[in-house]
Amino acid sequence: MRRSLTNRAACIGDLKMLARRRIPGFAFEYLANGCNSNRSLSGNREALDSLYLHPRYLTDCDSSSLQCTLMGQRYSAPFGIAPVGLSGLIWPGASASQAHAARQANIPFVLSSLASISIEQAAEQAQENFWFQFYPPTLNEVSEDLLQRAWNSGCRHLVVTIDVPSPGYRPADIRNGLSVPPKISVRNIWQSICHPAWSIATLRHGLPQFASMKPYIPARSDMADVAHYIRNTLKKVVDIKTLKTIRQQWQGKLIIKGILTVEDAKRAVSAGADGLIISNHGGRQLDAAIPSLHALSTIRRSIGSETALMVDGGVESGVDIARYLACGADTVFAGRAFMYGTAGLGNAGASHTTEILLRELQQVMEQLRCPTVADLPRFLK
Ligand SMILES: Cc1cc2nc3c(=O)[nH]c(=O)nc-3n(C[C@H](O)[C@H](O)[C@H](O)COP(=O)(O)O)c2cc1C
Numbered sequence: 272m273r274r275s276l277t278n279r280a281a282c283i284g285d286l287k288m289l290a291r292r293r294i295p296g297f298a299f300e301y302l303a304n305g306c307n308s309n310r311s312l313s314g315n316r317e318a319l320d321s322l323y324l325h326p327r328y329l330t331d332c333d334s335s336s337l338q339c340t341l342m343g344q345r346y347s348a349p350f351g352i353a354p355v356g357l358s359g360l361i362w363p364g365a366s367a368s369q370a371h372a373a374r375q376a377n378i379p380f381v382l383s384s385l386a387s388i389s390i391e392q393a394a395e396q397a398q399e400n401f402w403f404q405f406y407p408p409t410l411n412e413v414s415e416d417l418l419q420r421a422w423n424s425g426c427r428h429l430v431v432t433i434d435v436p437s438p439g440y441r442p443a444d445i446r447n448g449l450s451v452p453p454k455i456s457v458r459n460i461w462q463s464i465c466h467p468a469w470s471i472a473t474l475r476h477g478l479p480q481f482a483s484m485k486p487y488i489p490a491r492s493d494m495a496d497v498a499h500y501i502r503n504t505l506k507k508v509v510d511i512k513t514l515k516t517i518r519q520q521w522q523g524k525l526i527i528k529g530i531l532t533v534e535d536a537k538r539a540v541s542a543g544a545d546g547l548i549i550s551n552h553g554g555r556q557l558d559a560a561i562p563s564l565h566a567l568s569t570i571r572r573s574i575g576s577e578t579a580l581m582v583d584g585g586v587e588s589g590v591d592i593a594r595y596l597a598c599g600a601d602t603v604f605a606g607r608a609f610m611y612g613t614a615g616l617g618n619a620g621a622s623h624t625t626e627i628l629l630r631e632l633q634q635v636m637e638q639l640r641c642p643t644v645a646d647l648p649r650f651l652k
Pocket residue numbers: 301302303353354355356357383384385386404432528550551552553554555583584585586604605606607608
């Protein structure tokens with residue numbers, strides 16, 4: 272870990288503070304907030320905070336390894352980078368540096384359909400650590416082309432997000448003009464001027480785009496046209512029929528994201544899912560949504576070990592990752608933590624975030640006297 276970076280940011284909380292200072296308020300609020308009154312956002316935090324682990328100091332444990340195998344692929348740690356749309360608004364080039372960092376650390380990187388770099392650019396950076404998150408388009412030819420491009424670029428893990436049947440109600444984004452179509456207000460311009468590092472980086476990269484969707488958007492569209500195109504082209508409701516169709520079209524691993532109930536978990540598995548991501552979208556969709564941790568414990572008991580069970584929501588430390596693993600997750604994703612790192616420190620941020628999480632998780636494992644990540648559930652009682 273680079274000493275100069277550690278001095279500035281020793282934990283995810285430090286990165287969040289740096290991010291708040293370095294990017295305009297509208298971008299920070301887009302990232303940090305949940306929906307409505309942020310109840311589901313804080314629910315994830317509260318659920319994690321109230322879970323305690325039981326160390327076994329008098330057991331033999333020569334070493335603690337973070338390595339794991341997930342759906343047949345070996346990774347250096349049981350966590351990865353969750354998909355974040357409009358990533359270039361938060362920090363220009365964020366997804367490229369995160370994809371690169373994931374490859375270097377050998378952890379999964381999931382590119383959002385709505386990220387600011389394209390499938391091909393992400394694949395070049397993340398290589399075999401590249402996963403693609405898919406909001407299925409309503410037009411079959413667009414859907415098939417996106418899947419083909421992902422496959423051709425080497426992607427073997429497709430993550431289909433099912434939890435956006437309706438856009439999340441996010442008061443801060445509405446106030447800030449991050450609506451469809453977006454509004455550029457004097458306040459936003461002023462906030463940008465007051466954050467020169469972000470403004471210069473934005474000038475260098477250009478305005479954030481939906482890069483993977485660009486080939487399908489009519490030429491000479493302005494910002495409002497693009498926003499309308501995206502809103503009308505992506506399916507709102509992803510039903511079982513859609514999942515079965517995708518299963519037939521996709522030869523790689525199929526992962527369904529946004530599962531919160533046993534019923535949905537079973538349906539997704541019956542549609543052919545290889546893995547599930549238990550998620551309430553970081554509290555951004557349904558303010559009354561159950562915390563991911565509570566859903567995970569119930570679903571783990573009802574799903575066979577042949578289905579990979581992943582989870583996200585509220586991860587702010589290696590301790591949180593250990594908590595999720597102890598409750599039966601095979602791997603854990605973090606969204607905001609990596610974005611705080613990138614927004615706070617620029618290109619070095621994603622690697623630094625990874626380092627922090629690795630170090631913290633390693634420390635928890637050694638402290639518990641836990642030899643492998645698969646042993647963590649033993650420390651729940
Ligand atoms: C700003 C932002 C944008 C997001 N965009 C997407 C997206 O495009 N697709 C998706 O499946 N999930 C998206 N998510 C949800 C994340 O993938 C993940 O479920 C969530 O961030 C996990 O919670 P955490 O941020 O507390 O780690 C987004 C989350 C944030 C914070």
